[in-house]
Amino acid sequence: MNKKTSKWKILTNGIFKENPVLILLLGCCSVLAISVTVSGALGMGAAMTFVLVCSNVVISLLRKIIPDKIRIPCFIVVIATFVTLVQMLVQAFVPALYDALGIFLPLIVVNCIVLGRAEMFASKNGVLDSLLDGVGMGLGYTLVITCIAVVRELVGSGTLYGVRIIPEGYQIGIITQTPGGFFMFGAAMALLIYCLGKKGRHFDPRIGCDGKCGNCNFNCENREDNLKLYENQAALEAAAAATEAEKEGNKA
Amino acid sequence: MSTMTTTVSPHIRSERTTQRIMLDVIIALCPALIASVVIFGFRALLLTCVSVAACVLLEFVWEKAMKKPVTVGDLSAVVTGMLLAFNVPVGMPIWEMLIGDVAAIILVKMLFGGLGCNFMNPALVGRIVIMFSFTTDMTTYAVPKLSYPIVANVVDAVSTATPLTFMDRLGWDSFPKLLLGVHGGVIGEVCAAALLLGGIYLIIRKVIKPIIPLCYLGSLLLFSWLFGGAQPVLSLFAGGVMLGAIFMATDYVTSPFTNWGKVIFGVGCGLITAAIRVFGNYAEGVTFAILLMNILVPYINDLTMTKPLGGAVEK
Structure with a gap:
């Protein structure tokens, strides 16, 4: 029973609590650019979810083989393989969507969500968990980009999934342009954090924290201890490197 | 004994309240409003009244809804409403102008904390x-009701362009028309004479210091001449630069508070405006210039902070 709930938690984690776009603030570029039409947003969400799930599974399978020092290039190769697959499939079967997504489809390779989940989750967890995490994160991304696109398409172009709802001449054009994208993105972020606060589940700035407090400005209770630990570790590593260099020197 | 109360300083209070300053700005805007009604007809007055009412109402409703003290009495929303209406052409549909009112009051002012907190x-x-x-x-832009178009061959029965688009075809004989405002443009920008009158009133009442407007206009003149723009002197009286330099760039909240800061701010506005007018795709660059400099204001303030007299010297 307990195991089941934890699997359920991994799945829903990406949708609200650790939503990749609105809480982790990853992959914002494609959200801002593609959320102009609902059809484009849904297509982008589907492509993203496919790549996330596949790359999470494969990276999780390979996690014990991939050497730590070159893990990022390895992740990128795996991700790029699946993105190329998606790109070819979309180009062959849905050319209209291919044109609508443009450069943002191949750019999934360097999308922070995919790489971020590979680094933060798939390289540390089992295959099933990574699969569920990929599905959850993909759904979270799709949900956000589609919600933003519904508002932007309705207000900015007066249509919904290409069907005209508001008569011609009563559109607020700025919403479909870049400033409107940024504004809707900020509004969605504020809304989610407001809703979480209402439910008593306050936004936790430590989400996605890897204990490396040197990269973070937030003052949490572990900050000082972690920073000390970090410094000690750095000092130890430096000492180890120095002794190794000495040994090498002696050998020579 | 009981009649004496002890209070903390300040004990000397000035008569200069926000309300009084805003009232002065409204008075200073009135000549331009009257001129625009004469030039464009009563729709100019209608647009201004609707915009003012919308701004005041929006601020009131927002503060009621958010359970905050109602501050519409300081008249700043009235000034915002007037300035926004001054920035639309006389033929603008009212609902489209109301979108601008919402953006001005809700987006920029109230979401950031009301008067004094708006960053632009x-x-x-x-x-x-x-x-x-x-x-x-x-x-x-509607053709002015009053008169004949400024250059005969650019006339169109319904609309006309801002003089900035055909500056190279204008001569000094068109100066009176530019000054009096019988040319195409938005409601409030056309009559340079009325705007200057308002500006002089504000300076006499010590509501604004003349530094920003003078630096703005001076640097615009200099840079348009340097960049090779057509008719640098005449172009000061065309487009929105008078309205922008006197009433918008001098906004207390979004302009630097040190004198040298005001100089940098004014020169920066002039430089950007001249660059957009001469090299850019848009005919007019006043809005972009002032907004871009608004963003830089905190840094300009830091850069030009005055050192306290007799204060410790930093080593």
């Missing part, structure tokens, strides 16, 4: 929003 000039952001949303309506 609210009226100008309202203008930008409707400019990007309804570009055609925003650049369709």
